Amino acid sequence: MLDIRFIRDHGDAVKTAMANRNADTDIDAVLALDDRRRAILAEAEELKAERNRVSKSIGQMIKEGGDPEAVKAQVREMGDKISAFDEQLREIDAQLRESLLYIPNMPSESTPVGKDENDNPVVRTFGEKKSFDFEPQAHWDLGEALGLFDFERGAKIAGSGFPLFTGKGARLERALIQFMLDLHTEEHGYTEIAPPFLCNETAMTGTGQLPKFAEDMYTIPVDGLYPIPTAEVPVTNLYGNEILDQALPILHAAYTPCFRREAGAAGKDTRGLLRVHQFDKVELVKFTTPETSAEEHEKLTADAEKVLQKLGLHYRTIELCTGDLGFSAAKCYDIELWAPAQDKWLEVSSCSNFGEYQARRANIRYRNEEGKPGFVHTINGSGVALPRLVIAIMENNQQADGSIDLPEALWPYMGGLRRLEKS
RNA sequence: GGAGGAAUGGCUGAGUGGUUGAAAGCGCACGAUUCGAAAUCGUGUGGGCCGAAAGGUCUCGGGGGUUCGAAUCCCUCUUCCUCCGCCA
Numbered sequence: 001m002l003d004i005r006f007i008r009d010h011g012d013a014v015k016t017a018m019a020n021r022n023a024d025t026d027i028d029a030v031l032a033l034d035d036r037r038r039a040i041l042a043e044a045e046e047l048k049a050e051r052n053r054v055s056k057s058i059g060q061m062i063k064e065g066g067d068p069e070a071v072k073a074q075v076r077e078m079g080d081k082i083s084a085f086d087e088q089l090r091e092i093d094a095q096l097r098e099s100l101l102y103i104p105n106m107p108s109e110s111t112p113v114g115k116d117e118n119d120n121p122v123v124r125t126f127g128e129k130k131s132f133d134f135e136p137q138a139h140w141d142l143g144e145a146l147g148l149f150d151f152e153r154g155a156k157i158a159g160s161g162f163p164l165f166t167g168k169g170a171r172l173e174r175a176l177i178q179f180m181l182d183l184h185t186e187e188h189g190y191t192e193i194a195p196p197f198l199c200n201e202t203a204m205t206g207t208g209q210l211p212k213f214a215e216d217m218y219t220i221p222v223d224g225l226y227p228i229p230t231a232e233v234p235v236t237n238l239y240g241n242e243i244l245d246q247a248l249p250i251l252h253a254a255y256t257p258c259f260r261r262e263a264g265a266a267g268k269d270t271r272g273l274l275r276v277h278q279f280d281k282v283e284l285v286k287f288t289t290p291e292t293s294a295e296e297h298e299k300l301t302a303d304a305e306k307v308l309q310k311l312g313l314h315y316r317t318i319e320l321c322t323g324d325l326g327f328s329a330a331k332c333y334d335i336e337l338w339a340p341a342q343d344k345w346l347e348v349s350s351c352s353n354f355g356e357y358q359a360r361r362a363n364i365r366y367r368n369e370e371g372k373p374g375f376v377h378t379i380n381g382s383g384v385a386l387p388r389l390v391i392a393i394m395e396n397n398q399q400a401d402g403s404i405d406l407p408e409a410l411w412p413y414m415g416g417l418r419r420l421e422k423s
Numbered sequence: 424g425g426a427g428g429a430a431u432g433g434c435u436g437a438g439u440g441g442u443u444g445a446a447a448g449c450g451c452a453c454g455a456u457u458c459g460a461a462a463u464c465g466u467g468u469g470g471g472c473c474g475a476a477a478g479g480u481c482u483c484g485g486g487g488g489u490u491c492g493a494a495u496c497c498c499u500c501u502u503c504c505u506c507c508g509c510c511a
Contacts, residue, residue, distance in 0.1 A: 041473055045480045052442095052480090055492045059441040068491070075491040243470085245433070371452080373470075 001100045001361045004034055017106045020113050020322035030099050037092045044085035051078045101205065102212055105357040107322045108331040110294075114321025120334070121321075126305065127314035129338055130396055137402065138341040139394040140272035143169060145402055146420050148394075151272075160270070161262070161277035163387070168420050172393075172406075173280055175413035176386055177255050180282040180307055184383055188303045190253035190284060195234035197256055198225040203237040206362030208328035215263045227259035231283035232380045239287065240362040243373050248366055249288040249296050253383065256281065273387035274346070284383040289366065290356070293377035294331075297353040301333045304349045304383040311407040313392050314338040316345065330355040335384065337392040346388040351381030 007014050011027060018025045054075050058068045107113075112121060143149045148169025154162045165173050184190040204210040204226050209217060218227045228234060231254040244250070258281050269275035284303060288296045301317065308315045320332040329352035336345035356375035359365070365373040397405040403421035411418055 038473065041480085045473065048481085049479055051491085056442060058491050062441085072491045079491080243433090371468090 001357060002103055002106065003360065004030070004096065004100065007031065008034060014106065017322075018104070020107060021104055021325060022115070022323050023104050025103050026099075027103075030096065030103070033092060033096050033099065037089065037096060040085055040088055040092070044082060044089060047078060047082050047085065051075055051082065054078075098211075101361070104325075104327045105330050105354065107325055108353065108355070111325060111331050112319060112321045113323075115323040116321075117324045119321040120318045120324055123317045123319050123333065125314075125316040126309060127312070129314060130340060132340065134400045136341045136395055136398060138272065139339075139391045142394050142398055142402060142404065143272075146404070146422060148172065148420065159277070161275070163273060163276050163278065168414075168417070171414060171417075172390065172410075172420070173386060175410050176389060177280060177282060179310075179410060179413045180383055181253060181255055183307060183310065184253040184282065184284060184303060188251070188253075188306070190251040190303075193231075193235050193238070193252045193254040195231060195238070195254055195256060197228055197234075198223075199228050199233050199237070200224060201226070203233055203240065203362075206237045206240050207233050207358050208361065209233060212327065216261050218259045218261060228256060229260045230258050230382075231256040231281065232285060235283065235285040236358055236364075236378055236380065237362055239364045239376075241364075243365045243367065244287065244376065245367065248376065249286050249292060252285045254283050254285070256283065258385075273391050274342070276387055280386040282383050284351075284381050286379040287359075287364065287366075287376045288379065289368070290374070290377055293353055293355065293379060296377075297331065297351065297379045300379050300381050300383075301335070301351040304335055304351055304381050307384050308335065308337065308348075308389075310409045311389075311393065312409075313389075313396060313407075315348075326350065326352060328352070328354050328357050330357065333381075335381075337388055339388070339391050339395050341395045342391070346391060348384040348388045348392075349382035352379065354378045354380075 002014070007027065007030060011031060015027050018027065054071060058071055058075070061068045061071065112119065114120065140151075146169075147167055149163060149165045151163060154164030157164075181192060185192050198220065201210060201224060204217070209226075209229060217229060220226065234256070235252050235254050238252070239250075258279050260277060262275055262277060265275060273279075284300050286296050286300055305315070305317065315335055315337050318334050318336065320326070320329075320334060325332055329350075332350055332352040334347050335349040335351070337348050339346050355377050358378045359375035364376050364378070366376045368374045393407065394404050397407070399405065401421075403419055405419050406414060406417065
């Protein structure tokens with residue numbers, strides 16, 4: 001959420017930023033609401049000050065044996081007026097907050113201005129495209145043949161898009177999760193979190209999934225809970241409504257399953273693991289001061305990339321332009337893996353710096369050098385998401401006979417197994 | 424699921440209707456003392472909103488109510504603790 005005072009003082013900059021984002025927002029309406037709010041607030045508070053004064057004098061009067069009835073009546077009348085003002089304020093506050101919740105973050109100064117994904121610059125590339133002396137197979141064919149997953153039965157018990165892994169496929173999921181968590185906790189300094197997989201509306205609003213993206217979420221209406229679409233939600237909201245007294249930055253890594261309805265992408269990428277309703281992911285989350293957030297964002301992106309380097313996978317890192325930037329992000333790098341049988345890049349991580357946008361929504365603060373509370377900056381990114389990582393491992397490391405060589409980094413996590421082949 | 428108890432500032436903990444935003448202690452910050460430190464003494468020390476500031480207002484788990492006035496009384500919700508039941 002943006003600071004209403006910032007919008008008030010930098011209306012034009014905000015409008016430009018929203019235009020760069022292709023965001024449909026009515027900043028003038030928000031400013032008008034803000035004006036009205038302050039006018040009414042001033043009047044209401046003046047009246048309250050008066051009431052408090054007179055009320056106290058009643059106490060005195062009674063002590064001195066006077067008759068306070070006339071004054072009481074007067075104050076009661078003031079109270080009625082105040083109630084009316086408060087009622088108006090409640091309404092305006094709710095409207096204002098609702099409006100602010102629908103305004104996306106300001107892109108950072110350094111975010112390139114652009115229209116859509118075609119304007120996203122490639123920042124760096126690691127490795128290169130593997131060449132095959134045979135026609136590489138798609139992961140769904142490889143996996144089916146090797147008995148790594150059984151999507152038909154997954155669909156039977158849950159629905160299409162709910163993958164089901166079997167045997168070595170299930171083991172590979174577990175191995176990757178453990179490999180990534182070990183890397184981030186032992187080498188990159190993150191503290192592991194095992195959070196709830198369901199979150200309430202407050203948490204979902206804090207990170208920006210609600211209210212705008214409700215249709216992308218699964219819901220459990222009877223309990224008011226949502227299966228999390230990313231560990232970002234529970235881990236960021238860990239510190240909601242707190243003033244942190246521990247040293248920043250705080251670094252957390254968390255494995256969770258993620259649940260996404262993919263409502264806007266129905267019918268797209270329906271085969272295999274390209275786009276699924278449930279997937280595993282290791283997420284990295286940082287809480288920093290404004291001074292260090294840019295640097296910590298770069299480091300977090302590097303931490304995510306390290307996973308792919310260790311697995312020897314060809315990837316590229318792109319920076320999202322203003323037109324392609326996520327709702328809550330100020331700056332974002334996407335990491336994409338090359339999948340030869342798909343003949344395209346697959347996004348496995350979005351590393352975003354949210355500035356104080358999420359912190360303001362979730363009310364996460366720290367004490368600055370003056371000891372005053374200020375909003376932290378939050379940063380997060382996948383480190384990384386499993387399905388497309390599995391696709392890349394399978395499709396890049398496949399052999400002519402349909403077996404798959406496992407990256408060396410995974411051998412210890414697979415109980416020494418070096419290759420997936422027909423048993 | 425049933426029956427009880429609890430929720431106050433960074434922490435411990437007073438406070439059952441009137442200048443209480445809240446005693447006291449601890450902690451923390453600054454100052455004095457000291458060659459320096461400890462100890463000691465003094466001063467200060469929650470947060471939101473409005474305001475250029477002075478100041479005002481709101482806030483004692485959340486919401487609602489009674490009252491001229493609520494941390495204090497009433498209703499309700501949430502969370503935690505204890506016991507019973509059920510259960511991975």
